[in-house]
Amino acid sequence: MSTLSPTADVHGHGHEGHGHHDIGFIRKYVFSTDHKVIGIQFLMTTLLMLLVGGALALGVRFQLAWPWRTVPIVGEIVFSGEGGTMSPEFYTMLVTMHASVMIFLVIIPILAGAFGNFLIPLMVGADDMAFPVLNMLSYWFMWPAIFFFGLAFFWSGLDAAPAQGWTSYPVLSALKEAAPGAGIAQTWWLMGLTFVGVSSMMGSVNYMTTIINMRAPGMTLFRMPLTIWGMFITAILQAFALPVLTAAGFMLVAERVLGFNFFVPGGLIVNDSDPTVGGGQPLLWQHLFWFYSHPAVYIMLLPAMGMVSDMLAAQVRKPIFGYKPMVYSMAAIAGLGFIVWGHHMFTSGMNPALGMTFMISTMMIALPSAVKVFNWIGTIWGGKVRFNTVMLNCVAFISMFIVGGLSGIWMASVPTDIYFHDTYFIVAHFHYVLFGATLFGCFGAIQYWYPKMFGRKMNETAGKLHFLLTFIGFNGTFFPMHMLGIAGFPRRYADPYIHPYMEHLMPMNRFMTLCAILMGLAQLILIGNFILSYFTGEKVGRNPWQANGLEWSAPSPPGHGNFDIPPVVYRGPYEYSSPLIDDRDYLMQTDLPPKRPVEKEQDNTSSNDAAEGQG
Amino acid sequence: MNKFWPLFFCFWPIVAVVAFWISPAMNWWFPGMAMSPLGQQIDNLFYMILVIVGLVFVGTHIGLGYVLFRGVAHEDEKKSWFSHGSHKLEVLWSVAPAGILLFMSLYQLDVWMRYRVKSHFPDEVQPIAEVTARQFEWRIRYPAPGKALMPTPQPDDLYTVNDLHVPFGRPVMIRLRSMDVQHSFFVPELRIKQDAVPGTVIPIWFETVDEGDFDLTCAELCGWGHYKMRGRVFAERESQFQHYLKTLQAEQDYDGVRELGSTGAQIAEYSRGPHKQAGH
Known part of the structure; x- marks a missing residue:
């Protein structure tokens, strides 16, 4: 591999890492400031939380399939008072905590926290994050969040855990009389939310700074991998959207604890309490909440889009089709993402004129998403396709994202959303985007970057089996939800079958639950594969995928400080199958420009520059 | 393979x-x-x-x-197609x-x-009832027969729970309120959904094309009993609707002291089955 080695001070920052400093176990593996360790810590934590959130989801699915039956395995222990069946309070708690755990403790931190941390410095050619200590804190602020969410679970008993939905709309979440879970547990939940927010904000500041300031020489913005673009745009989104949610959370805490009045109007008689006094407006919370939580949907998607682009190009040995349109469409998604939040509120009673504007902006956000899908298909077009686990998960990502994106059209259109709002159609839609797209992207990414994390490959057979079972289980669980939604099946119902028009849907729900159990069990394969491959996986060198990114020029796993040879970048990350070289089909970002016969040199330089400028 | x-x-x-x-x-x-x-x-x-x-x-x-x-099919070829995209296609x-x-x-x-x-509502539409959602039921207030619905409760208003009667064949409007937390008025067969927001009165109008009774459900998480907030919407002939209101009035005015007279008979008559009395 021909790699230029400039002197170390070309780089100019901090200590140039050459292997090992004499630090103890605690500093190295627990309170580490190394972005790779922090990234892996995030990954382990989020995978653990994925199991917790998945178990909660299975509880939901069980109740929908066999309402008021004795819950197997845990029933006799957890619900001994009720004879082994769950209560409706517990059901609403399950719905709430499943969403809270999956969104705040799995999807957001696995993308930004785990992969963002691990990949950003490696892919831009930095030796670490701009603020390593802040980075460490961003991980350790996750634990108070987990602690407070846990406290919310157990403090006043499982039947009085937060049950206001992850959206926590006041008045239900503001007055303790409104629900058993609206007591102190709701305050703990809000505390957890605040800590997650602080953690994300620390990460966001760090990512922006690192990507702007610490790119290796030659790494211009348009030579950055799309993963980095995804992370960068996500960090900007977080920085601008998150303060609104944090402020809203503090307002709600102030309302609950200190007697402020933002969200609760006067004259309400909740659960036979005295009438409320004051003049708050419940819709204020919805606006503030969705002003964050809609961009948050893209926070939960853009990094995965970036990672899939990188993995896909490497697997099909072809440059990304339309690199710049990909970047611009991510930016467009982020920009439009700030002006579509009202589509969560079409039936809320806000000014109908807003319904029209939000409908148009929401329809328009489908456009950059469509452009991205076309470009991914274009990337595969004419490539060499080899179906390993990474490729399978990437194709699943595209296919599932198409489903999730298209079902969104019905929600963007206000008249049909009147009917579909808060039915299972919505549940189907966002699971196709968040699980079908993001999580399949993450499964692929785990397989793809595992060699860089641990120096060994994950097992292919187990990976394919995990993919197959998850894909079938996933579609079996979530595709019928479209039909449920069309049948008018509302969300968050502990027992929908007391309504005659839904009675006949129980068999379908049983089928979905069985698929969900299959999908849940399949995750054990992932966990097993993840752990066993650490000990038995095939050992690999620096660049097992023969990919172009900077991270593949570092050792596997990289030592403290990442690069033994400070990287210099000559081109974009997608020069696969380049005609400039004959002996291999990839041209790393760090490879020197290939030698050419003298008489052709003039022409080639100019055309190379053009091609490489395009990236 | x-x-x-x-x-x-x-x-x-x-x-x-x-x-x-x-x-x-x-x-x-x-x-x-x-x-x-x-x-x-x-x-x-x-x-x-x-x-x-x-x-x-x-x-x-x-x-x-x-x-x-x-x-x-290209798997064994040495290189993929080297292309950065196409401006025309984009x-x-x-x-x-x-x-x-x-x-x-x-x-x-x-x-x-x-x-x-x-401003785009049908011209002739008038509110015929006020629906107040609370945990976990729908409270319904009608004006006395022949009167218009006032924004504030009147002494002769009629009250009932969960069963909303409306005449079919003409647009009707209801005023939607909430007494405690947020709820949502969802009638799947009519394709109507409107959140009931505490502190706000929201008008909804609809027109049913035929007789029938439709399920009314709550579509916004309102607490542990969210799922059991079951109501019904009865669409009936105008005359039947007026008859229902009169029966409701008689029922409400009935103090339990008088002999089973005309009002009592009306209640008994209505409870035998409202839909068999077409043509009054």
């Missing part, structure tokens, strides 16, 4: 299309025809989007399947979807305006 995975990824979209195709026959579809003119328009929009979305779904998956099949597949999306959003504004914008 190398065709297995492309086939796999082509198989599931076919399953998806078939599933949608057979759903109406399997009763995995709308709970009956839309029973209101606006609901029928909403259904028409649904089917219009279904056609567009269906075509895009099938088209993109054919594209995806095609590139995968071609791709596995323009094409940006402009075409943009046009379709813009068309879809503008095409639907009309239904939304008629559903929700007060």
Whole structure:
């Protein structure tokens, strides 16, 4: 591999890492400031939380399939008072905590926290994050969040855990009389939310700074991998959207604890309490909440889009089709993402004129998403396709994202959303985007970057089996939800079958639950594969995928400080199958420009520059 | 064997299309025809989007399947096609979807305006009842027969719970309120949904095209008993509706002291079955 080695001070920052400093176990593996360790810590934590959130989801699915039956395995222990069946309070708690755990403790931190941390410095050619200590804190602020969410679970008993939905709309979440879970547990939940927010904000500041300031020489913005673009745009989104949610959370805490009045109007008689006094407006919370939580949907998607682009190009040995349109469409998604939040509120009673504007902006956000899908298909077009686990998960990502994106059209259109709002159609839609797209992207990414994390490959057979079972289980669980939604099946119902028009849907729900159990069990394969491959996986060198990114020029796993040879970048990350070289089909970002016969040199330089400028 | 995975990824979209195709026959579809003119328009929009979305779904998956099949055939070639993209294609597949999306959003504004914008409500529509949602029931207030509904409760108002009676064949309006937390007034067969927001009174209008009773459910999480907030909407003839109000009035005025007289007989008569009394 021909790699230029400039002197170390070309780089100019901090200590140039050459292997090992004499630090103890605690500093190295627990309170580490190394972005790779922090990234892996995030990954382990989020995978653990994925199991917790998945178990909660299975509880939901069980109740929908066999309402008021004795819950197997845990029933006799957890619900001994009720004879082994769950209560409706517990059901609403399950719905709430499943969403809270999956969104705040799995999807957001696995993308930004785990992969963002691990990949950003490696892919831009930095030796670490701009603020390593802040980075460490961003991980350790996750634990108070987990602690407070846990406290919310157990403090006043499982039947009085937060049950206001992850959206926590006041008045239900503001007055303790409104629900058993609206007591102190709701305050703990809000505390957890605040800590997650602080953690994300620390990460966001760090990512922006690192990507702007610490790119290796030659790494211009348009030579950055799309993963980095995804992370960068996500960090900007977080920085601008998150303060609104944090402020809203503090307002709600102030309302609950200190007697402020933002969200609760006067004259309400909740659960036979005295009438409320004051003049708050419940819709204020919805606006503030969705002003964050809609961009948050893209926070939960853009990094995965970036990672899939990188993995896909490497697997099909072809440059990304339309690199710049990909970047611009991510930016467009982020920009439009700030002006579509009202589509969560079409039936809320806000000014109908807003319904029209939000409908148009929401329809328009489908456009950059469509452009991205076309470009991914274009990337595969004419490539060499080899179906390993990474490729399978990437194709699943595209296919599932198409489903999730298209079902969104019905929600963007206000008249049909009147009917579909808060039915299972919505549940189907966002699971196709968040699980079908993001999580399949993450499964692929785990397989793809595992060699860089641990120096060994994950097992292919187990990976394919995990993919197959998850894909079938996933579609079996979530595709019928479209039909449920069309049948008018509302969300968050502990027992929908007391309504005659839904009675006949129980068999379908049983089928979905069985698929969900299959999908849940399949995750054990992932966990097993993840752990066993650490000990038995095939050992690999620096660049097992023969990919172009900077991270593949570092050792596997990289030592403290990442690069033994400070990287210099000559081109974009997608020069696969380049005609400039004959002996291999990839041209790393760090490879020197290939030698050419003298008489052709003039022409080639100019055309190379053009091609490489395009990236 | 190398065709297995492309086939796999082509198989599931076919399953998806078939599933949608057979759903109406399997009763995995709308709970009956839309029973209101606006609901029928909403259904028409649904089917219009279904056609567009269906075509895009099938088209993109054919594209995806095609590139995968071609791709596995290229597996043994030395290099892939070296291409950074095509400006023409980018323009094409940006402009075409943009046009379709813009068309879809503008095409639907009309239904939304008629559903929700007060100045586009039918001229003659008057509020006939106030529905106040609370944990976990629907409280209904009618004006006394022959009177108009006042914003504030009147001494001769009529009250009932969960059963909303409305006349069919003309637009009617209800005023929606909440007494405690947020709820949502959802009548699937009429394709109506409107949140009940504490502190706000929201008018909703609808017109039912025929007699019938429809399920009324709550579509916004309102506490542990969210699922059991079951109400019903009875659409009946104008005369029957007036008769219902009179019966309700008689029931409400009945102090339990008098002999079973005319009012008592009315109650008994009504409770035998309101729908058999057509033609009063």
